[in-house]
Amino acid sequence: MKPQFATEYPAVSPQFSVGQKVRVRKTAPLGHIRTPFYIRGHVGEIERLCGAFPNPEELAQMRDGLPAQPLYRVRFRQKDVWPDYRGPDSDVVEIEIYQHWLGKA
Amino acid sequence: MIERSHHDMGGLPAGKVEPTEHDYPDWERRVDAMVQLLRGGGRITVDELRKNIEALPPEAYDQLSYYEKWISSLTQTLIQRGVITTEELGRKMQEVEKRKR
Numbered sequence: 001m002k003p004q005f006a007t008e009y010p011a012v013s014p015q016f017s018v019g020q021k022v023r024v025r026k027t028a029p030l031g032h033i034r035t036p037f038y039i040r041g042h043v044g045e046i047e048r049l050c051g052a053f054p055n056p057e058e059l060a061q062m063r064d065g066l067p068a069q070p071l072y073r074v075r076f077r078q079k080d081v082w083p084d085y086r087g088p089d090s091d092v093v094e095i096e097i098y099q100h101w102l103g104k105a
Numbered sequence: 106m107i108e109r110s111h112h113d114m115g116g117l118p119a120g121k122v123e124p125t126e127h128d129y130p131d132w133e134r135r136v137d138a139m140v141q142l143l144r145g146g147g148r149i150t151v152d153e154l155r156k157n158i159e160a161l162p163p164e165a166y167d168q169l170s171y172y173e174k175w176i177s178s179l180t181q182t183l184i185q186r187g188v189i190t191t192e193e194l195g196r197k198m199q200e201v202e203k204r205k206r
Contacts, residue, residue: 036115037110037115038115060150062185
């Protein structure tokens with residue numbers, strides 16, 4: 001039986017490193033998009049590189065999604081994301097975002 | 106253009122979450138089994154299924170139950186992939202309708 005998640009693909013090289021500040025692209029193309037609307041345009045920090053995976057936007061259109069896109073866990077301060085956030089300053093939200101949705105901040 | 110897709114509702118005001126227990130009727134179990142088998146066989150991807158759920162009209166997205174969304178999406182996906190045709194599906198649906206009478 002082949003593994004559910006293959007681990008070896010031709011992949012795009014990672015451009016960002018842990019701790020680096022990144023801004024999520026603010027755009028709204030059509031199709032299957034895994035970057036939540038509410039986080040687009042916000043600045044966060046790379047928490048880790050999760051690996052590289054076939055691009056789900058392409059898989060959703062019946063193509064192979066290759067080369068695989070690096071996927072990062074990005075950490076955002078809740079206070080930056082929600083203007084009326086009432087919790088502690090230290091609260092964060094972590095979202096897994098593909099590299100092609102990120103730019104240098 | 107569409108700014109925000111209907112399904113992408115993170116952060117919008119929502120009602121109270123009411124957890125309820127739910128026993129799965131046979132048809133829901135069958136839908137789940139079909140999805141697992143078709144994905145395992147590499148015939149469809151979960152991403153296509155999600156795309157077709159997200160493409161539901163907003164009223165349908167809000168009204169359909171979890172597995173109603175899945176069967177609607179699975180049907181659309183199998184038509185797009187050419188596994189079944191709309192003609193075959195239409196004929197089969199008529200045949201099943203007749204059984205009820």
